[in-house]
Amino acid sequence: MQNQVLVIAALMVLALMFLMMMFAKLFRKAGPHEAIIVYGFRGTRVVKGRGTVIFPMVESARGLSLELMSFDVAPKQDLYTRQGVAVTVEAVAQIKVKSDPESILTAAEQFLTKSPEEREGLIRLVMEGHLRGIIGQLTVEEIVKQPEMVGERMRGTCADDMNKMGLEVISFTIKEVRDKNEYITNMGRPDVARIKRDADVATAEAERDTNIKRAEASRESAIAKTNADQARVLAETLSQAKQAEAQRDLEVKKAEYLENVKRQQAQADKSYEIQTNIMQQRVRAEEVTIHQVEKEHEALVQQAEIKRREYELTATVLRQAEFERQRIETLAGAEKNRMIMEAEGRAASIRAQGEAEAEIIFKKGEAEAKAMNVKAAAYQEFNQAAILDKLITGLPEIVRALAAPLANVDKITIVSTGNGPTAGLNKITGDITAMAAQVPALFETLSGMPFSEMFAKVRMIADKSPKAVEETKNSGGTQ
Helix, strand or coil, X not given: CHHHHHHHXXXXXXXXXXXXXXXXXXXXXXXXXXXXXXXXXXXCEEECCCEEECCCCCEEEEEEECCXXXXXXXXXXXXXXXXXXXXXXXXXXXXEECCCHHHHHHHHHHHCCCCHHHHHHHHHHHHHHHHHHHHHCCCHHHHHHCHHHHHXXXXXXXXXXXXXXXXXXXXXXXXXXEEXXXXXXXXXXXXXXXXXXXXXXXXXXXXXXXXXXXXHHHHHHHHHHHHHHHHHHHHHHHHHHHHHHHHHHHHXXXXXXXXXXHHHHHHHHHHHHHHHXXXXXXXXXXXXXXXXXXXXXXXXXXXXHXXXXXXXXXXXXXXCCHHHHHHHHHHHHHHHHHHHHHHHHHHHHHHHHHHHHHHHHHHHXXXXXXXXXXXXXXXXCCCHHHHHHHHHHHHHHHHHHHHHHHHCCXXXXXXXXXXXXCCCHHHHHHHHHHHHHHHHHHHHHHHCCCHHHHHHHHHHHHHXXXXXXXXXXXXXXXX
């Protein structure tokens, strides 16, 4: 029984597969590039982009390609233009079956039983006939220069005939136009000659304009060069003058800076000495305080040691006789008093020593302050002769400082460009002499009094008697 069921199931599966195969053979699909023409007992219909069932023996179907057809249109006979010139034209046409069902049925009536070669031959004959008619209406110049117009006319002229065959012209392009009499070749010679003539004229005019522009540019360049040389000489002169002024200002600024530096340095040195003395006094006072604290700490340590020993002796004496205990307590008390007295004596000695050292530091600072006051009073009593003496004795140091950079020069290479007094080595010595000559001007700027007036006053002081000099100093100090 089970075997029979299996056999029946297998037969049913085979039957189903057979039916599906038969249905697959009956069902036909149309691709996007074709149309299926179905004809039979249900009439003629067009299937495009879908599928349909075709019943055998009562219906048939044939495919019609909707793809683009491209072929050459090149009549073997010469075509005559409106001018009577025989030309040979080669073109390419792109034609296809229109996509609407009516056009597909029309094309099926015309070409379904024909091969592709026969179909293209028929279409080519129609295209060549229309091309001959269009060429006869145009000149050679229009055909050669306006091939797009020929294509437009071909599409417009062939449209009706193509519609009758269910076709449409997608494009028509002329590839080549030639003739046997070299008409086309000679057609462009006048234009070539004219273009060549215009080019020669343009070249000559361009060369003429170039020469004129070159001459003008040379003249303007010469004028610009002359103006540039004049401006350069003027700029160099102004630059040298500015450099001289800047050098002068720099020297004056250097002198002022050195003066300020020395003044501030002197003030800083005095301030530093005063602060140093103050700090030394504070340090000594702190050291004395530290010593006192150390001594007091030692005294406390000694007291703690005494108490420890007292406790130790007390603990030991309790085991001995009462007499021995009293004797040891008496000795311990005496020892304690002695050590306390020694600690107090040492503390008093250290305190006295610290106070003495602080007094010495204070006296020393007071003496230095008085010395500074005396020195300041002496500076205030300086007369013009003393100030002049200080200034004159400082002249060599200033000149030596000005010439000091030359001492660090290992080698000097002199490039002389003239024979004047400011050329070669004379330039260096002249610069040093000029720098030294500016020192008196610097002192006159600092003192506010010309050197001649200073020396005149010095002579006046020197001519007086010592008493008169003393009176002059007193009167000057009073002022």
